[in-house]
Amino acid sequence: MxxxxxxxxxxxxAIIPAVILxxxxxxxxxxxxxxxxxxxxxxxxxxxxTALAVVTEKIGIAxxxxxxxxxxxxxxxxxxYAVVGLSEEGFKYLLLRTSxxxxxxxxxxxxGVVYAVFVALGFALxxxxxxxxxxxxxxxxxxAVTAVxxxxxxxxxxxxxxxxxxxxxxWGQEDMSVVSRTIAVVLPVxxxxxxxxxxxxGNTWIFVIFIAVMFAISFATVKKxxxxxxxx
Numbered sequence: 001m002x003x004x005x006x007x008x009x010x011x012x013x014a015i016i017p018a019v020i021l022x023x024x025x026x027x028x029x030x031x032x033x034x035x036x037x038x039x040x041x042x043x044x045x046x047x048x049x050t051a052l053a054v055v056t057e058k059i060g061i062a063x064x065x066x067x068x069x070x071x072x073x074x075x076x077x078x079x080x081y082a083v084v085g086l087s088e089e090g091f092k093y094l095l096l097r098t099s100x101x102x103x104x105x106x107x108x109x110x111x112g113v114v115y116a117v118f119v120a121l122g123f124a125l126x127x128x129x130x131x132x133x134x135x136x137x138x139x140x141x142x143x144a145v146t147a148v149x150x151x152x153x154x155x156x157x158x159x160x161x162x163x164x165x166x167x168x169x170x171w172g173q174e175d176m177s178v179v180s181r182t183i184a185v186v187l188p189v190x191x192x193x194x195x196x197x198x199x200x201x202g203n204t205w206i207f208v209i210f211i212a213v214m215f216a217i218s219f220a221t222v223k224k225x226x227x228x229x230x231x232x
Contacts, residue, residue: 013140014132017148018125025117025152028226031108038105039118045099046122049091053123056087076201081193089154089188092119096162097181110229112163113156113222116184120155124148146211150195153218154188160221161187170232 022043026033060083068075100106100115128148132140165180191214198207 010132014128017144018121021152022121029114031229042118043122045095046119047126049095050123050126052091053087080196085189085193089192093185107232108229109163109167110225113159116159117152117155120151124151153214154192156218156221158184158188167232
């Protein structure tokens, strides 16, 4: 039976966590639901961001390995923040902004959170498929409670500031909008870099605590932003 096919099981295990989170963030969009065509395109943009990040990360690793010993702490710091974090969150933001900033559908502040999380989970979904096919079902289970919701959290932080930036731009506060857009990139890069650095070299308990705090703040942020959502 096709349902028992090992490939089908691996694909399902890789996709289901992201799909569940996509429906969850969609549920919190209480004022005006976003059109399906736009949301589907944002998931696809997240997949494109994955491919772009792979290229820049390979280049970054090649450069770093010539500058620092690959087993040194400074190597990992630059790798996780300047290469991985900046590449992944930078491309997410780039594709997010080019797809939604001037969209007529971007008419509520919480839309920024929805858009950013959909891009982030498109990224996580495709990345998860590659990891699961490389390392097996056990990896899917671990990533279902770490990396996939982690990307969603990065999207929440990005989208919160992105939505604020849109509000400020509409209200004629262009300088403040630029600052908020900058934070929308820098904050997720720093959080993402810290997540990866702790995952590689940190104490397990510190990593678990970091994840728990990040998840709690993200969930509280989503609830607050949804409850206080308003038309722009």
